[in-house]
Amino acid sequence: MDRFDWKPFAVLSVLLGYLFVFGKLYTLMLLTRAGMYCIVTIGMCLLVGYAGQVSIGHAAFYAIGGYTSAILTIRYGVPLWGGLVCAVALSCAVAFLIGIPTLRLRGHYLAMATLGFGVIVYSLIHSSIEFTGGSSGISGAPPLTLFGTNLAEDGGIFYFLFVWINVAVFMLLAGNIIRSRPGRALMSIHGNEEAANAAGVNTSAFKLKVFVLSAGMAAYAGFLYVHYDGFIGANSAELMLSVIFVAMVAVGGMANLWGTLCATVLLSLLPEFLRRTQKVKAADLPDFIHNSLGLSDTQIFKLIQKFQELDVLIYGLIIIVFMIFMPQGIFTGTADMFRTLARRVRAVRGKRRVSDAS
Amino acid sequence: MLKKRIITLGLLLALAAFAGSMVGCKAAKQAREKGTEAAKNIKEKVGGEAKGEAIKIGAIFSVTGKASFLGEPEKKTVEMLEEQINAAGGINGSPIDVIVYDDEGDEAKTQELAKKLIFEDEVVAIIGPSRSGNTMAIKDFMGQNKTVLISAAAAEAIVEPLNPWVFKTPQKDSYVARHLLQQMQDAGITKIAVLYGNEAFGQEGLKQIKAYAADHGVQIAAELAYEPAATEGDLETLLTKVKADASLQAAINWTILPAQSIVPKKMKELGIKIPLYQSHGFGNIKYVEAAGDAANGIIFAGGRLLVAHNLPDGDPQKKVLVDYKEAYESRFAEEVSTFGGHAYDALWIVVNAIKEAGTDKAAIRDAIENSTFIGTGGVFKFTPTDHNGLGMDSLSLLTVKNGSFALLEQ
C-alpha cells in the first residue's frame, strides 16, 4: 500500500507524449494553464486534503509569485532565476507570517481568515497602481528560457512539456512526502489534532510548514504563469480563483493526489467545453427555427446569449453535484461507480443463468 | 530491492517518453508544416487562385462578464458587418469569416484566445479586445507574433509607447480630458474634484486629467477613487466629501462603471449643485436611463455617433454614422452605443487594408499605417507613428437633454 506506484506516472507520460505530438495547439495551451494550476493544487492537496487545513486565499500566493517575478525582471532587470527565487521566497515569507496567527484557527474560522487575507491581497494589488499597474496589470515580462531556448515560442508547445514535467516531478515529490513520516504527521493532524499532539507530532509546526510549502508551490506556479503570458493582472489574485483551487482539491477527493490532478484538469477545461456553444450565430441557425418560433434575429441573438451565459450556472451546479454524489472524489467515486455497475451486471447475469438452468 | 528497481524503471520510462516526445515533436512540427504546404498546393491546383477561400479575421470581445456592456454591442456589430460585407461580395470575391471569441473580461483568457486565433485559426489580423487591461495583456504578444491588433479599448497606453503591430480605434483619453478641461476654462472653472473608478479606464483618465489640468488653469483639489464594486453608500460618502468643500466649482467622474449613473443621482440627492463632467464612457443611453432626471445637464466628450441625426448635413461622418445607427437599431432593436462603433471602425480598417494589400500580415500592417478612413469615431489618418489616427476634432462636447444625447451648444 505504501509502495511507490509507477503506473499513473506511466499513463501520464504516455498521455503527455501523445498530446505533445498530436494535440492541437490550443488544447496544449489550455493544458499548460491547467498544469500550472496543478502545481498549485498539489500543494493545496497536501494542505487541505491531507492536513485538513482549509485555505480560501491561495490565489494570493499565486499572484504574489507572479507579481514579484514580473516586477523584478521588468523594472529592475533581475535575471529570471533571481525572479524565481525572490517570488518563492517572498511568498513563503508572507505565508510564514500570516500562518502563525491564522493556523491557530480551525474550521470555519480558518476558512474566513484565509479568505480575508486573499481579499486583502487582491485589493492591495488592485489599488497600488504605481507598483502593480492596478487593473491594467503588468506586461512585458521576459519569456522563460531554458538552455538558450525560448520556451514560450511558437505558442508554447515546449512550455507545455516543461510545465507538465514539473507537474510530474511535484507529483512524485508530494507522493513521497505523503508516504513517509511528514506525510503521516499531516494526515494525523487531519485525523485528530489532539491525538496527533499526544502522539508526539508538533502539529502547529507541521501546519505552518505545509502552509508555507503550498504557498511556495503556488508562487512557483505564478512565476511560470507570468513568464508564459508575459503579463499578469489583478485577476490572478481573485477570490474566485482561490475558491476554484479548493474546489479542485475537494472534487478530487481531498486526500488524493491523483484525484486532485484529474479534477484540476477537468475543472480548468470545463469552461472551455461549455464555451463550445458560443460559436453559434443567429444567422447560422436553420430557417425553420426563425420561422417556427416566429422570433426576430435580435430575440434569437438574445436567446443564444442567454444559453452562453449558462456556463457560470453549470459550473456551480457541477460543484454541488460532485460534492453530493461523489464526496469521496472523482477518482474513487468513478471507481466505486464502475464496481457497483459490474456487481449489478454480474447479479443480473447470475439471475439469468439461474433462470436458464431452471 | 524490488522497489528500487521499479523506481529506476519508472524513471527510465519517463525519460524514454520524454526523449521520444522530443523526437516526435520535431516530426510532428515537420508534419504540420508539410500539411499546410500540401493544403496550399491543393488549393492552388483546385482553385487556381485562392478564390472563394474565406479570409479569417479574429475578434476578441468581453461579451460576458463585468465588461459585457462593451463586448455585447461590439460582437453584434461585427456579426452584422460580416453579413453585410459578404452579401456585397466579400473582399475581392473572397468572403470574410470573423471568428469572435469571448474573453469574459479575464486577461489570462484573452492571452489564450489570442494564441488560439493566431496559431490555430490562423487569422490574418485581430480586432478587440474590449477593455484596456485585456489589450495590454496581449500588446507585446502581438508584436512578438507579428500580427495586427486593432483594439477597441481607449487607454492611451495601448499606442504609447508605440508597438508597430498594435492600433486602436477609440479616441485618445487625452483628447477627452483636454476637451473637458477646455470647456471648464471657457466657463471660468478653476478648482475641481476628480472622481474615478479604480480600474484601468479610470486610472488612465486620472492620469490624463492631471497631465493637462495646469495648461487650462484648472486645479485638482481632490482625487477620489472608488472600487469597481462600490455601492451607493460608498459613493454617497465620496460625494459628501465633495459637498464638504465649498470652493469646488465642478466635478469630473471618469469611469465605465455603473457609477456613471449613480454619481449624478447621489449629487442630486445630496443637493450638490456644481456641474458634473463625465468621460466618453458615458456614451451608452442605458446609463442615462438609469440616472433618470439627474442625467440632464451632464457634460461629456464623445463621438458623434450618439448625435448622428443632429449633425449638419455637411459633416463628413454623417452618412457613415446614420447608416450604421439605423442598420444596428433596426436589426437589434436597441440603441446604438459608441462601443459598437469602435468595433465597426476596427473591422472596416482591417477589411480595407486586406482589400488593398492582400492577406500578408506585414502588408496589412503597412497598408493600415498609410490609410485614411471615415469611421464612426472620426476621420482616421494613420501614420507609422500615429496608430490612433484621430485628432481632437474627432470628439464633440455632448450633453444630456430630456433624457437623450445632444450636442452641447457653446
Added chain:
Amino acid sequence: MSLLSQIIQFTFSGLANGGTYILVALGLNIIYNATGIINFAQGEFAVFGSFIMITLCMAWGIPAPVAFPITVLALAGIGALFHRTAIAPLKKPSVITMVIITIGGSIFMRGVAMLIWGKYPQRLDPFIDAPPIRFMDAIIKWDTLLVLVIVALVVAALYWFFEKTVTGKAMRACAENREAALLMGINVDRIVLLSFALSAALGAVAGVVYTPGASMEYGRGPYFGLRGFEVAIIGGLGNSVGAVLAGILIGLFETFSAGFLSPTYKEAITLALLLLVLFVKPSGILGKAEVARLKDF
C-alpha cells in the same frame, strides 16, 4: 459643510449599510446555530430578495407594502429548496465539503440571477418619495430612517420568536445540543429546514432594505456575504446581540474610514479588522472562548 454635518451624514449612511449587514449576519447565525454550517450563499439570498422585489414593484407595479411580504415568502421557499436539494442529501459532511457546496450554491444562484435579470443594474424606486430631511448640512433620506426602523423591528421580532415561541425555543435547543434536542422529541430535520427558510427570508429583507432609491446587480452576492461574515464573526458566530453591535460597528467603521481615510483601501481596512479580531479573540467581541472551542470542528 462643517465637520459635524459630515459626521452626521457618515453616521446615517453607515447605519443604513450596517442594518443590511446585520440582517445578512443574523441569517448566517441562524443556519450556523442549527447546523454548524456557514452558508456562503447567504449574500445571494439578499440579491434574490432585492431582484424579486424590483420585479414585483417596477415591472408588475405591485405596491411595495404588498410586494415586501411576497418577496420574503418567496425567499423562504428558495431557502427551503436550497436546503432540500443541496444540504439535506449529505450524510456526514465535513467543514470543507460544506464550504465548497455552499460556494457552489452561491455560484449557481449568481448564474440564475444573471440569466433571469440580466447583467445591467436594476433600479427600485424609493419607498417614501418625499424631500429628504435637512439637518444642518446633512441630508437624511426618509428611506434611510425606514430602513433603520425595519431592521429594528426585524431584530425585535426575531428576539420574540426565539424567546417566546415554542418553535423558536426548539430551534434554540437544537443549537445548544443536537442530540439532546433529538431525544426531547424535537424534529431536528424540520428545524434545520425551517432555519434555512428563515435565514433566506432574512436575506430577502436585507436585499429589500438595501435597494430603494439604489440599484442591484447580479454580482453583488459575494459582497453582501463577505460583509455578513465579518459582522457575524466579529460579533461572535451564532451570537445575535453581537451581530447587531458588530453590524453597527462595521457599518460606521466602513463609512468613516472611506470618508476620512481612503475609500480605495476600504476593503483592505475592514478585512484587516476582521483578521485582527480573529487573531486576538476568535470568539468575537461578545463570544465566550469556550463556546468557540466547542463549536469549531
Added chain:
Amino acid sequence: MSDTLLDVRDLGKRFGGLQAVDGVSFQVRSGHVKSIIGPNGAGKTTIFNMVAGAFPPSAGSIMFQGRDIASMPSHEITRLGIARTFQNVKLFRGMSAIQNVMVGRHCRTRTGFLGAALRMPHAISEERRIRAAALEHLEFVGLSDIAATDAHSLAFGQQKTLEIARALATEPKLLLLDEPAAGLNTRETEEIAQLICRIRDTGVTVLLVEHDMSLVMNISDEVMVLDFGSKLAEGLPREVQNDPEVIRVYLGAEYVAE
C-alpha cells in the same frame, strides 16, 4: 526518592467559575501501576490532560524525572516520555492500523519534508525501521493480523488496544491510560488487564484512570481516590478499599452507618 518518576505538587485547574482540580499532590514510582479513581467529574481526566500537556495547570507543578513539564506543549512531553490514550478513542481517520502506530514513532524519528520528498537514503532506512517497530508494537498488543485494516473500521475493543499500541510506539517511560476498559466486555477487560501487566513488565510505568474496580484492584500497585477535584485517599489497593471515606463516596453514606 530516586525512583519517583512523576511528582505532582499542589496541582490546580480552574475553568471559568469551576474549580475542576484543587491542590492535588501525588507521586508515581518507576515500574508501578498507579490508578486514579473517583466519581464522574472528580477531575481525573483533567489531571491527565495537564500531565499530558493538553492544557497548562492554573497552579502547582508537575515534575517528570526532575523536570518541570507544567507548561510544556504536549508533543514535547511525549518526546520526554509520557504517552497517553483517550477516554473516547481518538484514532486517525483515513489511516490504517499500522499507519496509526507509525505516527507514534514520529517523535523518535527525524525525516523532514525534504528528506522524504527526495527519498534520501537515510529517509528510506528510517522508514523501514519505523515500519518494523510499528509491526512489533502491533504484535505486542496482538493486532498484527489487522495491520492494513482501516483503523475506524475496527471493533471497539481493537480500537482501544490500537490506541495503546500507538502510545507504546512513542517509547514512553510513563503511560497514561484513560479508562481503557470502558465499554469493553468482561473478556476484553481481562485481556486489557493482562496487556497492562505485560506493559508494566517491560519497564513502563502506568498511570491509570478507570471505573472498573476489579480491574483497578487487581493490577494496581497504588490507588488514589479523587472527589470534587481534591484527593480523598491514597495508598495500597486494600487500604483504599477499606477507607470509610472512600466507601461513603462510592457506596453512599448509609453503608458506612451500618
